[in-house]
């Protein structure tokens with residue numbers, strides 16, 4: 001891999017939606033092998049487990065679906081149907097090839113998703129609420145898409161949870177949510193070797209009122 005190749009360091013240095021579009025266009029085809037398998041990336045499975053464990057049901061929206069790893073984990077758990085939304089057409093192409101999504105939507109979460117209020121009974125997200133990607137401002141849009149009573153399981157990089165305003169945003173949204181649980185999980189499995197191998201995420205698991 002050359003220093004020009006996409007990797008986690010480049011991903012954490014992103015700043016804007018256009019930065020994300022450009023990096024993931026180049027990373028899409030190798031993401032599952034060079035990143036997810038090589039780093040024993042475990043967050044999509046942990047997020048799907050948290051969703052199912054909280055009684056989550058479909059139809060589910062996978063926010064920042066990427067190449068579809070969370071959709072695969074949900075399908076393996078028997079949860080669906082699942083739609084995915086992502087800013088990267090190239091990542092969504094890889095997700096489409098996995099054959100587990102009902103629909104895939106190319107959209108910038110900051111600009112909003114063209115879908116009626118409350119159109120999903122469940123929402124999941126892994127690896128998207130993190131360094132240089134999507135911030136707490138988007139939680140209002142995510143909640144808008146969820147139906148009353150919907151289960152949401154949103155993984156948030158633990159280093160960002162307080163520092164980048166997710167804790168404050170969830171406090172602000174408290175009147176609209178209930179049963180908030182925040183389990184802390186490892187993002188990578190025991191085989192991970194990279195500099196981020198010990199990174200943690202909080203999975204915000206809650207219901208929309």
Ligand SMILES: C[S@@+](CC[C@H](N)C(=O)[O-])C[C@H]1O[C@@H](n2cnc3c(N)ncnc32)[C@H](O)[C@@H]1O
Nearest residue numbers: 020024064065066086087088108109126127128
């Ligand atoms: C680290 S990947 C995670 C993908 C997948 N959920 C996983 O766990 O493997 C982050 C994803 O967020 C998407 N993303 C970043 N900014 C976005 C935005 N503003 N709107 C929608 N998707 C965005 C990227 O295109 C990328 O697919």
